[in-house]
Amino acid sequence: MFLIVGLGNPGKFYSNNRHNIGYKIVDNIRAIYDFPDFQKKFKSEFSKTELFKKIIFIIKPTTFMNNSGIALKEIKSFYNIDINNIYVIHDEIDLDQGRVKVKKGGSHNGHNGLKSIDKLIGKNYNRVRIGVSRPSKIYEENVDENISSWVLSDFTSNEKDQWLDNTINYVSEMIISLIKSQSGFCDKNV
Helix, strand or coil: CEEEEECCCCCHHHCCEHHHHHHHHHHHHHHHCCCCCCEEECCEEEEEEEECCEEEEEEEECCCHHHHHHHHHHHHHHHCCCHHHEEEEEEECCCCCCEEEEEECCCCCCCHHHHHHHHHHCCCCEEEEEECCCHHHHCCCCCCCCHHHHHCCECCHHHHHHHHHHHHHHHHHHHHHHHHHCCCCCEEEC
């Protein structure tokens, strides 16, 4: 059994936020691989299917970002999912826009969703880090480096055209490929 978790905040107000890139990728995985419609379960939007003779769950926790671990703990405990088979997709300000890194375990690096998960299930899950960068790295003029405001602001149309859509598609296929092969890590600019 494998669990793919897209981090984000529920509701239309947050749907285009940088913080919701995990939700966007899980939605894309559901569409590409023909998962059933989401159900409300495990304090999440939940779906499951079988691919390559493996059961795969996808969830979007509805607990809000800072309490993401609550949803993960529920589903992990219910199905007894091995922590090595959990992939958590999240925004990463310390990676350039569109850069993708997958790593096992590590620090939460100040990410409140990861802090919650680390506290409730441990740290040795797979982290799929999607670069959204920092405003100071994108804009040349002096800008407000308020990270909360940045990750809770919407992607621009330029970001969508330049890297966002390609990254969503790439990561959606990459995660399923990793599960199919049960190995491999990546570091790629899309």
